[in-house]
Amino acid sequence: MSQGQEKQFPPQRQEQPGQTSKMQPVPETDDPRWIPSGKLKGKAALITGGDSGIGRAVATLFAKEGADIGIVYANEHQDAEDTKRAVENCGRRCILVPGDIGIESFCKEAVDKSVDFLGHLDILINNAAEQHVAESIENISAEQLEKTFRTNIFSMFFMVKAALPYFEQGSTVINTTSITAYEGNPRLLDYSSTKGAIVAFTRSLSQQLIERGIRVNAVAPGPIWTPLIPATFSEEHTEQFGANTPMKRAGQPREVAPCFLFLASDDSSYMSGQVLHPNGGKIVNG
Numbered sequence: 001m002s003q004g005q006e007k008q009f010p011p012q013r014q015e016q017p018g019q020t021s022k023m024q025p026v027p028e029t030d031d032p033r034w035i036p037s038g039k040l041k042g043k044a045a046l047i048t049g050g051d052s053g054i055g056r057a058v059a060t061l062f063a064k065e066g067a068d069i070g071i072v073y074a075n076e077h078q079d080a081e082d083t084k085r086a087v088e089n090c091g092r093r094c095i096l097v098p099g100d101i102g103i104e105s106f107c108k109e110a111v112d113k114s115v116d117f118l119g120h121l122d123i124l125i126n127n128a129a130e131q132h133v134a135e136s137i138e139n140i141s142a143e144q145l146e147k148t149f150r151t152n153i154f155s156m157f158f159m160v161k162a163a164l165p166y167f168e169q170g171s172t173v174i175n176t177t178s179i180t181a182y183e184g185n186p187r188l189l190d191y192s193s194t195k196g197a198i199v200a201f202t203r204s205l206s207q208q209l210i211e212r213g214i215r216v217n218a219v220a221p222g223p224i225w226t227p228l229i230p231a232t233f234s235e236e237h238t239e240q241f242g243a244n245t246p247m248k249r250a251g252q253p254r255e256v257a258p259c260f261l262f263l264a265s266d267d268s269s270y271m272s273g274q275v276l277h278p279n280g281g282k283i284v285n286g
Helices: 053-064 077-089 104-118 142-166 189-212 235-239 253-264
Strands: 044-048 068-073 094-098 123-126 172-176 215-219
Touching: 044 053, 044 104, 044 142, 053 068, 053 077, 053 123, 053 253, 068 077, 068 104, 077 094, 094 104, 104 142, 123 142, 123 253, 142 172, 142 189, 172 189, 172 253, 189 215, 215 253
Parallel strands: 044 068, 044 123, 068 094, 123 172, 172 215
Antiparallel strands: none
């Protein structure tokens, strides 16, 4: 452990993509103190990577605020079922659609299935991502490079293209980028590159869709305790995860979800092409 960095979590390691139930402690994805105010009443939201972590926290919060939810995920079936249960416990409907978002035909299928079940689509959350540690660019294979870009940024093109025919004026797109888009990360070179691309994608798409009354924004989390962390890093890194932030700790998914709610609701009606930064106090000037 580096000098000056405190132990944050017990040492732990998982295989990708990671499971919530195996984490110590389990991430906090629900805030029991939240008082709903109907900000998304009557809305339908589709969330990629909605089975766990930030995606689950967003799904749960959106459901509390009145939205029905579509969850797109890879193969973490138990996590997805747990999220579906959380949404339904809020009195809202939820559909689960498993598959590979790096494939355009699946993205169209996921959107179509969700709309068939939910009846309409108002909010698209492009949240799913994968990351792999590599000490050198020489260790990043062409296969890994393409897979990371397909999951993290190609999928956003595919999902938006599929969702647009269903969108009406007032619909919103929210993309999950990362603090690594601004700070960089030498061990997450391909991942950080996709996150930079997401910032440019958000800004450019916002300009393209603004005349149609569709807003596009993004959220750039810092270190957040999700299954992706023990499934990516060594036990030593996981122990001190988040300790290098000004707040000296990692964030919880429930602390990020309100950013998505703000951007999805009319509270942010005069914002498009912007990025919010829940990152523990780091200044990134972006």
